[in-house]
Amino acid sequence: MSKEPDQPARYREPRQARSAATLARVLRAAEDIASSSGLEEMTITGVAERAGVSVGTIYRRFEGKEQLITALTERMLEQREQYMAEQLRAAEPSLSGVMDAYAHALLQSFADSSNLFPELLRARVTGALDRGAHTITEIHRLLLEAAAPYTGQIRRSTPQTALDTVARAILGACFHNSVRPDPATGEAAQRQYADELSDMAIAYLRTPDRRGTTQS
Numbered sequence: 386m387s388k389e390p391d392q393p394a395r396y397r398e399p400r401q402a403r404s405a406a407t408l409a410r411v412l413r414a415a416e417d418i419a420s421s422s423g424l425e426e427m428t429i430t431g432v433a434e435r436a437g438v439s440v441g442t443i444y445r446r447f448e449g450k451e452q453l454i455t456a457l458t459e460r461m462l463e464q465r466e467q468y469m470a471e472q473l474r475a476a477e478p479s480l481s482g483v484m485d486a487y488a489h490a491l492l493q494s495f496a497d498s499s500n501l502f503p504e505l506l507r508a509r510v511t512g513a514l515d516r517g518a519h520t521i522t523e524i525h526r527l528l529l530e531a532a533a534p535y536t537g538q539i540r541r542s543t544p545q546t547a548l549d550t551v552a553r554a555i556l557g558a559c560f561h562n563s564v565r566p567d568p569a570t571g572e573a574a575q576r577q578y579a580d581e582l583s584d585m586a587i588a589y590l591r592t593p594d595r596r597g598t599t600q601s
Contacts, residue, residue: 480535551586
């Protein structure tokens with residue numbers, strides 16, 4: 386019987402409000418530094434200075450930089466899950482309204498913190514890929530849930546498969562925009578880009594399959 390690989394030790398969660406506030410300040414400082422200088426340039430000492438805490442305070446909660454990056458990844462991904470959920474709940478009650486909300490919210494999620502979000506997803510730290518995959522799965526679930534009342538408007542033969550296709554396409558486009566050398570930046574450019582992604586998705590969802598089969 387093969388031995389399962391040891392699971393990495395998790396950083397110590399705060400139990401008191403004051404400790405939680407300190408942790409939030411540390412993670413915010415880490416995010417600020419990583420956003421402006423990149424993960425490679427982020428150091429425990431630099432984070433401590435930016436957060437206004439001692440180096441020892443950080444090491445009492447994290448074993449090192451890798452655990453700090455893991456915690457930062459979790460924080461940012463949780464925030465994005467919550468943001469996507471809020472935006473989809475507030476979407477106009479129609480298929481186009483849901484796709485608009487999905488495209489605009491997802492593009493904004495990737496645009497926040499410049500290239501930090503995709504860099505965190507690519508970070509070679511234990512559990513980062515698994516946590517990123519969890520968020521992608523959750524965002525996908527949120528879209529399917531929000532679009533469920535409007536699947537009758539979809540003319541593809543298998544609406545669930547069609548929604549899966551557009552979810553992946555928009556996710557890929559938003560990720561690509563965040564890493565390309567000439568991304569859509571600024572409110573107007575991002576709004577136009579998200580509108581185009583949504584229009585593309587709606588056009589596909591409302592176009593019958595090539596074989597001519599349609600949703601009755």
